[in-house]
Amino acid sequence: MKFEKIKYRDRKTGEIKEEKVPGEDYLKFLYYKPFGKLALESLVKRKFLSSLYGRMMNKKKSCEKIPIFVQENNINMKESVKNIEEFQSFNDFFIRKLRKGARTISENTEELSSPADGKILAYENIDKKDQFFLKGSKFSLGEFLRDDKLAHKFQGGTFVIVRLAPSDYHRFHFPASGSISDSKKIEGYYYSVSTHAIKKNFMIFCENKREYSILDTKEFGEILLSEIGATMVGGIRQTYIPETHVQKGDEKGYFYFGGSTCIMLFEKGKVKIDKDIVENTLQGVETKVYMGEKIGSSVKLSH
Known part of the structure; x- marks a missing residue:
């Protein structure tokens, strides 16, 4: 199966856009190359790797990644309850809460x-x-x-x-x-x-x-x-x-x-x-x- 960029439709404008995927080359290797599949089955799918990375993202030092991540992904920090300087780790930023009114909930129960x-x-x-x-x-x-x-x-x-x-x-x-x-x-x-x-x-x-x-x-x-x-x-x-x-x-x-x-x-x-x-x-x-x-x-x- 051919590797293709992820495309999606912007509901507000109707435009087809191309998603910017962090680590896309890595995903291409894992899911579309024979040696990548070997690494996927022997290592990547296992719990310990994700748990290890999760612990790294809980450390104070991981805060260094936040400004770059925000810039590269055009994240609107005006929606966030906390400012960039207030986060204690990358995970703290990752699970950020949004300000009241940042999202509109449909009031119609149907x-x-x-x-x-x-x-x-x-x-x-x-x-x-x-x-x-x-x-x-x-x-x-x-x-x-x-x-x-x-x-x-x-x-x-x-x-x-x-x-x-x-x-x-x-x-x-x-x-x-x-x-x-x-x-x-x-x-x-x-x-x-x-x-x-x-x-x-x-x-x-x-x-x-x-x-x-x-x-x-x-x-x-x-x-x-x-x-x-x-x-x-x-x-x-x-x-x-x-x-x-x-x-x-x-x-x-x-x-x-x-x-x-x-x-x-x-x-x-x-x-x-x-x-x-x-x-x-x-x-x-x-x-x-x-x-x-x-x-x-x-x-x-x-x-």
Whole structure:
């Protein structure tokens, strides 16, 4: 398979843009070269490497990386609660909180919000997702959830992927209001979740470290919310209180250093994802979204 630059559509302007990927040559080597694959399987996917890098990003010395990272990735620090000088480590910067009003949460309860800043793909039927990924790349909900009964509940439902790049805001939030369960952890590897890697192997979602919880909502039924670990992600931290009622836009948790992914699963016939997102997905193009932005509606509202 040919290596191609990651392209996405800017939702506000409609333009197709090329994503600037930190370490892109490294990803090209790991996922598209024979010797790279050897390194990937023997070293990179293992927990200790990501944990080691995560610890390095917790040290005070790692603050030296912040100004360069901000400049190279055009990060708007006016949105951040803290100034650059106030961060105690690179990870402290990476999990920065945003000022009130930096993101707009849709107030309409029948509208679904993006849980995070990132690039989105959406499949209205999880069984038909190979327009973007390799044909024949089998994805099993049972393997992903390690629970066949739960997998059956979401079979034929809507599958939404929000991919966070390293330069994105790395806290994730609730896409709707409802009652939230505890988070179930599933141990796994630490493959990259970059589009470069996922295009080669969609099963990464079933192989990587991940967590999931169920948000029981009035408007969308039960939504399965899953967070996926990845190469150089030092950890997934849930900050919500389980078995409570949460509001749309409330913080659910955050990822430590590295790009990662939020996945949402909906029962069949419960949500209508916005047309532009679905059409872009069918064309093999991700759409840039921001936390709180409308990405869909309840079936009731869309009729």
